[in-house]
Structures are given as structure tokens and as C-alpha cells.
Amino acid sequence: MHSQFTIDCVILSFDNGKLQVLLTERNEYPYKDWWSIPGYFVDKYEEMEDAVYRICHEMTGLKNIYMDQLAAFAGVKRHPEGRILTVAYLAFVQFDSIKNKIKPVSTYMKQAKWFAANDLPDLAFDHLDIVTKSLDRLKNTISYSASLYELLPEKFTLTQLQQLHEAILGKTLDKRNFRKKINTLGYLKPLDEYQKGVSYRAAKLYKLDKRKFQKVIGQP
Amino acid sequence: MHSQFTIDCVILSFDNGKLQVLLTERNEYPYKDWWSIPGYFVDKYEEMEDAVYRICHEMTGLKNIYMDQLAAFAGVKRHPEGRILTVAYLAFVQFDSIKNKIKPVSTYMKQAKWFAANDLPDLAFDHLDIVTKSLDRLKNTISYSASLYELLPEKFTLTQLQQLHEAILGKTLDKRNFRKKINTLGYLKPLDEYQKGVSYRAAKLYKLDKRKFQKVIGQP
DNA sequence: AATATAATGTGTATTTATTACACTATTAAA
């Protein structure tokens, strides 16, 4: 038995130099056959935080993804069958590691698919507003958010990190200055490992030192 | 006729060197006679943005206050009569200009009263969580928020502004460095006017130049 | 009129961060 509000999940990833949004194709009215961000009703006695994981799993097949609350959306006309409030959540996932795991469990969605954030199809409900707000949030928290690194593999190159920043900020950055900045931050640890399988000079791999990140960013 | 979610308003102000929270004393069950942040049910066909102003007015007597959405709170046990989701909003008001206008219109609240943010009574529901989150939000947005200046009179002294920053950040700031920073910001305009009614050297008054603020802060 | 009080308002030297800018090094493939 479900209550009268829903949860919608903006699941962002990074691939091919672009931010990607995971959309699901609806199999039920309203907006049957439309693309939407994955979402569903919260059960009456279910905590929102639990519902987010359940719904994300049912609609996309993805499990154990960390989500942050974005905002509530409750426009009277957002849902054709009467105002239904939704609480939007925002998650970041690493593209390659879940590539093959994306498949709705519920028949409520026909399929789930990635779309480049700057080239989205028409979306159901007010889901475009929700995605737009997510991208703004990401832009505004880029320097403070450890979850940013969920968008990258555990071990990543500085070029990957720079390209991610560029995609989020929508502008190019200077390589030398970017790397100098990384050094002063102190929470990005160079490893004694290098990229593999590239047909050019392999780049050094880095990882986020979460403890140091907490110290530096936690209470500045 | 109202729907099944509420709006709660965190109304912050600044007086006596401290952040102040406007609380209302409940006159209805549950939590009759408890202090709470002002809130009530949204009507079924009412936009949230309209409801915020209506509810704020009914519960406190205050009109036309700018509010920002903070977050949704929906703990299953937050309301003793079953889970009721609330969307919290955050507003800043200038203390002196509304001092005498605070009086609930609705009989749902017995009275409204200011409390220092660091010395609150026990609060109804999960309202302490909501206030705490508001104060965090204020801290994190202090440099980017034009609404910050709603906490001060239209014309204010740099000492007032510094004390406000100190109250929000919870630490003291250096006067000379603070003023140097103000100068480089460029959107705080010195006036040819001075403080009145003080028994010592009168300070110069400043005001926020909203156009310049937009330019500087809008898209950095 | 002189003094006390209480706050305002100001500058400099040091350190740190940001910006602008171009070439050499490395690897794999051809």
C-alpha cells in the first residue's frame, strides 16, 4: 500500500566526455512510452531513504547507490491525475562498472537507457526541471562533494578528473593550473600505478583519500 | 480542503548579535502547547509557493516574505498520527521592522515568539532537525546569498554586517580584513549617511547594490 | 572646557592562491 507521494531519482554518470542521465521508458499511464527519470510511489510505512533504494533498484536494476535529497516538486499540474508531490534524489554512478547491470526489475518501466545530459528527449511530468536542478546542484557543489568521485573509477587519471570538471562546469580548464590545484588540495593520492591498454603514454592513476577529504572539506 | 502534506517555515532573523528563530506555540493536538516552527497543511489545489506565504501569514502575521525551499522531511514517525510529509522553507526577515507585526491570525497557534537559535526550547515533531539544517544551509550559502541582507536593515553598518557573519559562521573575524574583503566584492555601496542615535562615533551606512550583486555572483 | 568612554576607521608586510602560457617526454602503432 502506498502513500500519496513519489520519489524520483536523477542518476548521473560520466562517459564519453559527457554527463549522462539514466532515463527509463514508462510502460504505464500517464505518460506511457515517454522517457522519465526513474521514480515511483513510496509505501505508506516506508522511510524515504529506504524507498529511494528500492525504487531505484526496481526501475533500473541498480543497487546500493548513494543518493542525496535534491528537492520536493509539487506543482498542482505536474501530474495529470491530480497533484502528486515528488521528492527528487540525486545519485552519481560510475559508468563502466554498471553498464551491463541496467535493466528494470519492475514491468512498470520498459527499459532504462543513458542519455547525454545536454541532449535529452522530451521527458514526462516536470522531469526536465528536476534534471536541470540536479545539474545546477552538481555545478555548485563540485568543490565540496566527495560523491563527485562516484562518477569516476576508483583509480582515475588527472585527465579524466579534469574532463569531468569541464563537463560539469561547461568550460575548459588549463591543464597545468588544474594539476597544481589538485596538488594543493592534498586529498588526491597519486598511486604507483598507470593506465593500461592505451596506445600512447600511460597516465598515472590517482585515488581519493576519503579521510583527508573529510579533514580538508569537513569543517573548513 | 487540504492535501496530505504540510509546509513548515523556518523564519530567521538577527538581533542582539544572535540569530533568532521565530517559533509558534501550538494550540492544537498533536503537540498542543509545544513550540514549533510555523506550518500547516497545503490545500489540495494550492501551489506550494502560494501555500508558504499563506501559512506563514496565518501562523505569524507576517506577509510577503521571500522563502527558499530547504528540503522535504518525511520520517515515518515524525507525526504521531501517521507519516505526514512536510516541505520546509527558509526565510530571512529584518528584526526591527516586523517586531510589532508578529501575531498569529489563525487560532491554530497561540502566539509567535523569537528564540535565540542557540537556545531553543524543545520543539514539536522533527522541527529541531529542520532548524539545524536551515542553519547549516545559511552557513554554506553565506557568500552567495542576496537574501542574507534581508537579515539587516536596508542601510547597515559594516560592524553590523560583520557581526552577522560572525553569528552565522560561529567564529570571530578580523575587522580590517573583513572590510578589505567588502571593498573587493564591489556590491556593497557606501552611502553618504551615518548611523544615528548612538553615543559614540557614528558609523557609515552601506547598502546592497542588487544589480552589481547579480553581476558578481550570478554566474561566477 | 576638559576628560573619559565607546566605538569607528585605517595600512603594510607576508603568505597563499590564481592565472596565463608552450614545450619535452613517453608509449604504441604504423
Add this chain to the structure above:
DNA sequence: TTTAATAGTGTAATAAATACACATTATATT
């Protein structure tokens, strides 16, 4: 061995942040 593709590096100039102490001004008091 050459080519292609990307990794990796330094310096000078400017701007911002920090640490720090005293003269100035308006009023109230004697």
C-alpha cells in the same frame, strides 16, 4: 624509425588572504 597521441612539467605576474595596532570621532560626564 617515424608518426600519432597524450602525459607531464615551471615560471612570472597578479590577486586574494592573513596577521597585526593605533589614531580618530562623537557623545556623555565631570
